[in-house]
Amino acid sequence: MTTDSIEQLLIEGVQELYYTEQQLVDSLGTLSEETSIQAASHAFADHREATEQQVQRLEQVFEALGEEPEAREDIVVTAMLDEHRQFSGENDGEVLDRYNMAVGQKTEHYEIAAYGNLASLAEKTGNDEAADLLVETLREEQDALDQLTEASEQFDEQQIASD
Incomplete structure (x- = not known):
C-alpha cells in the first residue's frame, strides 16, 4: 500500500475505523x-449502542475531511473476528467468558491506539473538527476499556472467592 501524503494516511485510517466500527x-x-458474566454482558451491550453512535460520528469525520464515507477492510480486525468465531464455536462456559472479556479489552486497546493516532494526524493536518470528533470517540473507547477491565477484575475476584 502506497500512500502519498499525511492527509491520505488520515483518510485511509478513518476508512479502516469505519469498517472496524461497523x-x-x-x-x-x-x-x-x-x-454469562452480567457486568461484562452489560458492558458489551452498552458499548454496542455507543458504537452505533461512533459509526455516525465517523460519517461526520468524513464530512469534515470532504470525503464520502467509505469502509476499508482492516485485516487486523477481520483476523480478530475470525479468531473469535472459531474460539466461540469450540468453547463455552467460564473459558468463553474469560476469552470474551480479553477479546473486548484487546479490541478496545486497538481502537484507542487507532483513534489516538488519527486524532493526532487530524490535528497535524489542520482538520480541527475531525480531530475533535476523533478525540470524543477516543474518550468513549477509554471508558469502555475501563468498564471491561472492572468487569474482568470482578470476575477474577469471584473466581478466587469460590475456590
Missing part, C-alpha cells in the same frame, strides 16, 4: 449474548 456493532451484540 463490524463491531454486530460483534458486540454477539459478545453480550454469549457472555
